[in-house]
Amino acid sequence: MNPTDPASGQPDRLSDPAETPSTAPAGVGLADSRTDSSRVAAFASTRGRYYAVVLALFCCILLISNIAATKVIGFGPIVTDGGAFLFPIAYILGDVISEVYGFAAARKAVITGFAMQLLATAVFFLVQVSPPGPGYENQDAFEAVIGFYPRIVLASMLGYVVGQLLNSFVLVRIKRAMGEKRLWVRLLTSTGVGEAADTVIFCTVAFAGVIPGWDFLGYVIFGFVYKVAVEVILMPVTYRVIKVFKKHEHTYSVDTDLARRAARV
Template sequence: MTTPETARTPLTRNESASTTAQYARQIVGNYDIVVALFCGLLLISNIGATKLIEFRLFGLVPIIADGGAFLFPLTYVLGDVLAEVYGMGRARRAIILGFALSILASLSFLAVNSAPPATDWPNQAAWNAVLGFVPRIVLASLLGYLAGQFLNAYVLVRIKEHTKEGRLWARLVGSTVVGELADTVIFCTVAFGGLVTVGTWANYTVVGYIYKVTVEVVCLPITYAVIRAVKRREPGYA
C-alpha cells in the first residue's frame, strides 16, 4: 500500500534524474537573424517616415521624400532573402510578425504620448511632434507595408517556380518593381492625400518609388552575396 511518505510524482517529459541543465534544441540556420534585422529596419524606418525631407537636384528641382527612405528599401532586400531562401510560408510569417510589432510600437507610443508628463519635463511638445503619430500615417504605413511585402514575396516565389535557381536578378527586380509600387502609392495616398497639393503628392510618390527601386537595383550585388551566404548556412536548403 502506498503511503504519503513513499508516494512519488511521475517525472514529466522535460524532467529527468540528470543533474545537467536542459534547454530547448539549438536553432540551426539564419532565419531568426534575418527576421530580427527585417523587423528592426521596419520599425526604425516607420519612425523616420514621420519627417518629410526635401532636396534640390542641381540646386533647382525639388525632390521630396521622407526619413524612412534611408533604410526602408533594405526591408525589401531582406524580404527578398526571406522569400528566396525560405519560401512563401516563412516569408509570410516574418511579414505578419513585422506587422504585429509595428502595431505594438504605434500603440506604445500612443500610450506614452497620452500619459501626463512630469511637471518639470519640458519636452512633451517635441515628443508629440516626433512620436505622436498621426493615425492616418500609421494606417498608411501598415497598409502599404502589408500590400508591398506580400506582393514582393508572392511575385518572387512565382517567378522562382519558373526559373528555378537561375535568373535570380529577374525575380529580385521583378518583385521589387511590383512590391514597391503598391507600397509607395498606398502609403503616399493614405498618408498625405488631401493634405498636400497634387503636384507635391505626385513628386513625393514618383520620386519615392524611383528612389526605392534604384536603391534595390544598386544593392543587387549585396543581395546576391547575402542570399548565397544564407543558403550555404541553411542545412535544409533544397
C-alpha cells in the same frame, strides 16, 4: 566539399535528413511529390540558424523607418520622407527571406512585423497621453512628432502588407517556374510589383492632403524610382547575401519543399 552551382550559390546536395521536416503522412514519400517538378523549388527550413536573425532585423528596420517617416524631407525639388533612408532595405531582406525560405516564411515575417507595428503604436499612444513629469518641457514637441505616428503606421501597414506579400508571391512564383537561374529577374520583377503597390498605398494614406498638389505626385514617383534604384544598386550585395545563406542553411534543398508539400496532403 559539396559542389556548388556558381550561378545561384546553391549547394548541390540534398539536405541532412535529420534537419529536414519529416511530417509526410504515411504512404506519401518525397519521391511521390517529384512528379510535379515544375512547381518544386529549393528552400530552407525556418528552423535554420539564420531565419530568426533576419526576421528580427526585418522588424527593426520597419519600426525605425516608420518613426523616421514622420518627417517630410525636401532636397530642392525632390520631396520624400525620413523612411527613405532605411525602408528599401526591408524589401531586400524580404527578397532574401522569400528566395531562401519561401512564401510561408515571408508571410510569417510580414505578420510579425505587423504585430510589432501595432505594439509600437500602442506604447507611443500610452506615453503620449500620460502626464509629463516634473521638469519635462517637451510634451508639445513629443505630441507633434509621435501624434502623427499612428497615421504613418496605418499607411505603412497597409502598404507594407500588400507590397511585401506581392513581392514574395511574385518572387516565389518566378522561382518555381525558372528554378535557381536568373535570380536578377525575380529580384527586379518582384521588387517592381511590390514597391509600386507599397509606394502608392503608403504615400496616399500618409501624406495625401499634407503634401500639396504636384509635390505629392512627385513624392510618389520619386519614392518608387528611388526604392527600385536602391534595389538595383545593392543587387550585388543581395546576391552575395543570398549565396551565403543558401550555402550555410543546411536544410536548403528541394527536399525541404517536397516535405512541406507532403505535409499539406
